Amino acid sequence: MANMSTHTQGMPPTDATRRDFLLYATTAVGVAGTAIGLWPFINSMNPSADTLAMSTTEVDLSHIAEGQSITVTWRGKPVFIRYRTAAEIEEARKVNLSDLRDPEADDKRVKKPQWLIVVGVCTHLGCIPLGQKPGDPRGEFGGWFCPCHGSMYDTSGRIRKGPAPLNLPVPAYTFLTDTSVRIG
Amino acid sequence: MSGNHFDNKVIQWLDDRLPIFSMLQHSAVEYPTPRNLNYWWNFGSLAGLMLVIMILTGVFLAMAYTPNEALAFNSVERIMRDVNYGWLLRYMHMNGASFFFVCVYIHIFRGLYYGSYKAPREVLWWLGLIIYLTMMGTAFMGYCLPWGQLSFWGTTVITNLFSAIPVVGDYITTWLWGGFSVANPTLNRFFALHFLLPFVIFALVFLHVVALHTTKSNNPLGIDVKGPQDTIPFHPYYTIKDLFGIGVLLMVYLGVVFFLPNFFVEPTNYIPANSMVTPPHIVPEWYFLPFYAILRSVPDKLGGVIAMFGAIVIFFFLPWIDRSKVRSAKFRPIYKQLFWMFFLVCVVLGYIGSQPPEGTMVTLGRVFSVAYFAFFPLLWLTSKFEKPKPLPQSIAAPVLKGASVGHAAQPMEKA
Amino acid sequence: MRKYLIPAFAAAVIAAATPAVAAEKAEVAHQNWSFQGVFGHYDKAQLRRGFQVFREICSNCHSMKLVAYRNLAALGFTEDQIKAIAAEKQVTDGPNDQGDMFQRPARPADHIVPPFPNDQAARVANNGALPPDLSLMTKAREGGPDYVYAILNGFVDPPAGFKVNDGMYYNEAFPGHQIAMPPPISDDAVTYADGTKATKEQIAKDASAFLNWAAEPELDTRHSLGLKVLGFLLVLTAMFYALKRKIWANVH
Numbered sequence: 001m002a003n004m005s006t007h008t009q010g011m012p013p014t015d016a017t018r019r020d021f022l023l024y025a026t027t028a029v030g031v032a033g034t035a036i037g038l039w040p041f042i043n044s045m046n047p048s049a050d051t052l053a054m055s056t057t058e059v060d061l062s063h064i065a066e067g068q069s070i071t072v073t074w075r076g077k078p079v080f081i082r083y084r085t086a087a088e089i090e091e092a093r094k095v096n097l098s099d100l101r102d103p104e105a106d107d108k109r110v111k112k113p114q115w116l117i118v119v120g121v122c123t124h125l126g127c128i129p130l131g132q133k134p135g136d137p138r139g140e141f142g143g144w145f146c147p148c149h150g151s152m153y154d155t156s157g158r159i160r161k162g163p164a165p166l167n168l169p170v171p172a173y174t175f176l177t178d179t180s181v182r183i184g
Numbered sequence: 185m186s187g188n189h190f191d192n193k194v195i196q197w198l199d200d201r202l203p204i205f206s207m208l209q210h211s212a213v214e215y216p217t218p219r220n221l222n223y224w225w226n227f228g229s230l231a232g233l234m235l236v237i238m239i240l241t242g243v244f245l246a247m248a249y250t251p252n253e254a255l256a257f258n259s260v261e262r263i264m265r266d267v268n269y270g271w272l273l274r275y276m277h278m279n280g281a282s283f284f285f286v287c288v289y290i291h292i293f294r295g296l297y298y299g300s301y302k303a304p305r306e307v308l309w310w311l312g313l314i315i316y317l318t319m320m321g322t323a324f325m326g327y328c329l330p331w332g333q334l335s336f337w338g339t340t341v342i343t344n345l346f347s348a349i350p351v352v353g354d355y356i357t358t359w360l361w362g363g364f365s366v367a368n369p370t371l372n373r374f375f376a377l378h379f380l381l382p383f384v385i386f387a388l389v390f391l392h393v394v395a396l397h398t399t400k401s402n403n404p405l406g407i408d409v410k411g412p413q414d415t416i417p418f419h420p421y422y423t424i425k426d427l428f429g430i431g432v433l434l435m436v437y438l439g440v441v442f443f444l445p446n447f448f449v450e451p452t453n454y455i456p457a458n459s460m461v462t463p464p465h466i467v468p469e470w471y472f473l474p475f476y477a478i479l480r481s482v483p484d485k486l487g488g489v490i491a492m493f494g495a496i497v498i499f500f501f502l503p504w505i506d507r508s509k510v511r512s513a514k515f516r517p518i519y520k521q522l523f524w525m526f527f528l529v530c531v532v533l534g535y536i537g538s539q540p541p542e543g544t545m546v547t548l549g550r551v552f553s554v555a556y557f558a559f560f561p562l563l564w565l566t567s568k569f570e571k572p573k574p575l576p577q578s579i580a581a582p583v584l585k586g587a588s589v590g591h592a593a594q595p596m597e598k599a
Numbered sequence: 600m601r602k603y604l605i606p607a608f609a610a611a612v613i614a615a616a617t618p619a620v621a622a623e624k625a626e627v628a629h630q631n632w633s634f635q636g637v638f639g640h641y642d643k644a645q646l647r648r649g650f651q652v653f654r655e656i657c658s659n660c661h662s663m664k665l666v667a668y669r670n671l672a673a674l675g676f677t678e679d680q681i682k683a684i685a686a687e688k689q690v691t692d693g694p695n696d697q698g699d700m701f702q703r704p705a706r707p708a709d710h711i712v713p714p715f716p717n718d719q720a721a722r723v724a725n726n727g728a729l730p731p732d733l734s735l736m737t738k739a740r741e742g743g744p745d746y747v748y749a750i751l752n753g754f755v756d757p758p759a760g761f762k763v764n765d766g767m768y769y770n771e772a773f774p775g776h777q778i779a780m781p782p783p784i785s786d787d788a789v790t791y792a793d794g795t796k797a798t799k800e801q802i803a804k805d806a807s808a809f810l811n812w813a814a815e816p817e818l819d820t821r822h823s824l825g826l827k828v829l830g831f832l833l834v835l836t837a838m839f840y841a842l843k844r845k846i847w848a849n850v851h
Contacts, residue, residue, distance in 0.1 A: 018845075019842070022845060026835070029834065029835050040272050044268050044269050045247065050266040053667065053708040219850060265665065271817040420846050421846060424843045427839045431832060431840075439829060443825055445821070451738060454739035454814075
């Protein structure tokens with residue numbers, strides 16, 4: 001656009017000024033319009049209406065025994081639901097918060113102490129930690145162990161050792177009855 | 185090409201190693217363009233814009249589309265209903281094909297009228313025809329993808345054209361289908377090719393522009409550029425003129441997208457494909473109709489296919505069929521009439537192609553198909569015997585002796 | 600001379616062909632719709648009435664598989680109302696932990712539950728004729744909502760000498776005039792929740808409007824966004840034109 005001035009040399013200055021103003025105004029409107037016009041393209045890649053509508057999962061907890069875990073799918077991700085034993089709850093509670101990388105008290109992470117519900121995706125690089133099945137390694141803190149890079153989580157799903165920066169996130173959930181919960 | 189000097193050191197550094205800025209400067213800024221191009225010359229860049237819009241909307245649609253016979257129809261409807269702005273992308277893509285063809289048809293007829301196919305622009309013309317053929321293939325395969333009734337039956341009918349080829353015809357259709365009828369493998373491969381071909385078109389357009397900038401633009405007078413007084417730099421004169429054209433095109437195109445999105449669509453294609461029921465009336469998209477009319481006019485299967493493809497292939501020979509040294513129809517009184525008759529024959533053939541092949545339509549189709557092909561020998565004859573009007577001295581002084589040169593150099597709006 | 604022969608000929612061709620084509624199609628009268636035209640938009644109260652007609656009458660035979668219960672929010676239904684509407688129908692889900700498929704009430708995320716499990720079952724229940732899915736009806740028929748309205752109101756006595764086959768009904772708007780659908784509506788076939796008088800015409804009108812919404816739920820957004828986009832383009836193009844005039848002013 002800069003060399004447009006080469007063609008205005010012979011013109012009276014007021015006319016050239018008026019043209020420059022028109023040029024800048026048109027450029028501004030054109031650029032703004034193009035930028036807004038790109039939004040539909042970008043937004044089309046965001047979750048669609050049907051994807052958003054499927055974002056709750058209801059789970060029946062009645063058949064889980066104490067000490068057992070189940071994995072359910074929520075938004076395409078695994079959610080760990082563990083019926084914690086009294087020992088596990090006790091262990092999670094007695095940890096000194098200042099020792100934690102991502103300090104969070106256990107009672108802030110559960111709605112009912114026996115039910116721990118966390119998203120089972122390692123906060124390091126997205127692998128699924130082991131510890132759901134009886135024979136799985138659970139790491140040094142009795143929670144979960146991520147086989148990819150060795151992160152270890154405790155019985156509250158908090159990061160204790162390894163490269164992961166954060167605790168396993170707690171999804172939004174509500175208890176519909178004592179034995180059924182809706183996640184999302 | 186390189187050797188330009190840029191004030192910006194970074195640009196200079198990059199340009200010394202990869203002369204993209206010199207190329208831009210050379211072909212989009214300084215490019216000496218005849219000063220008398222009229223608005224019909226806008227349609228090349230408009231077609232280019234439509235290609236970009238088609239690729240852009242197409243890539244984003246492909247992210248949500250599923251090329252599977254059980255899922256394709258519903259995946260398009262999911263785009264229309266659930267994907268954010270999916271309806272906009274889909275309607276832009278669907279109608280974009282029509283507007284792409286509108287631009288290209290005007291561009292082709294402009295080239296015909298002003299003799300842009302003649303020496304030294306034969307290769308430029310050929311590249312344009314190859315782009316057009318590739319577009320037809322791309323559009324045909326794209327029409328298959330929504331997997332509605334016309335998608336399915338249009339694909340069936342057109343792929344069956346190849347079965348007219350003697351001996352190997354049936355093998356070719358089976359190979360095209362990947363089975364014994366149009367089915368899932370056909371849909372899947374058409375999607376792959378429909379995704380690929382636009383990028384082939386893009387490369388062809390690049391070559392088209394290289395050829396254009398080698399031979400330089402033709403102009404409404406059809407005479408050669410005699411010197412710098414005949415040209416103006418592409419930027420800012422034609423950039424702003426193209427931008428204005430783009431504004432007008434977008435208003436019409438998006439007007440259709442937002443307010444008449446199904447104007448070009450047969451309702452039947454909103455019925456999911458059913459391989460057991462053929463719809464009573466099958467018509468291709470409007471941009472194929474003249475050729476479809478020619479196909480149906482020949483009562484022989486192979487003959488019809490040859491006539492249809494011949495109707496396009498014959499254009500490759502146009503630079504040699506037309507013997508006249510004069511390019512622009514402005515100075516060719518008989519060719520001018522011939523041109524408009526040919527244009528009308530194409531329009532009428534298009535109308536005939538849209539009607540059921542019954543009664544008078546069959547006869548009319550034959551008459552006008554003959555008229556279509558008669559254009560070429562008539563053009564050859566005309567070019568041998570026609571006496572052209574005297575040509576102006578130069579673009580800068582287009583009016584003949586006796587007229588005032590000072591007022592003559594109005595560069596625009598002289599079609 | 601030849602120059603004028605061709606267009607005259609072309610005009611004659613088109614004129615000759617037009618009545619032949621028009622004769623094949625049944626007449627479909629144009630109705631006034633709130634959603635027609637550049638400023639058109641849906642009348643939500645009408646769509647809710649139309650949905651009531653669909654729910655009480657049409658949906659006994661016709662499916663609407665592309666529309667989900669959650670989409671009814673666009674008609675002004677609340678989340679709880681939608682949940683209640685969805686929960687009236689059962690869908691098959693599963694397998695559960697025992698490996699069995701089970702029935703559960705439909706949820707807002709489910710698509711409108713079809714009346715028959717598959718096309719064959721629908722044919723058996725309807726005298727061999729398949730009631731078409733209504734999701735795209737107004738887009739899939741020439742004439743759109745006008746056509747649907749004409750069909751719903753098109754059940755009249757056949758003209759003298761017209762033979763209507765067994766199990767078929769005479770309909771003046773239907774191509775071929777023989778339709779397998781029995782006359783679906785009559786005066787007071789529904790009792791509107793909003794108190795609107797349910798004449799046959801009113802019911803047909805509301806149902807057609809609702810079907811148009813089902814086929815083009817994006818229409819309201821499309822029209823309002825379209826006006827903004829065109830307004831913007833008008834300004835931008837005018838600026839381009841002014842700039843073009845200025846730039847070209849010195850090419851003389």
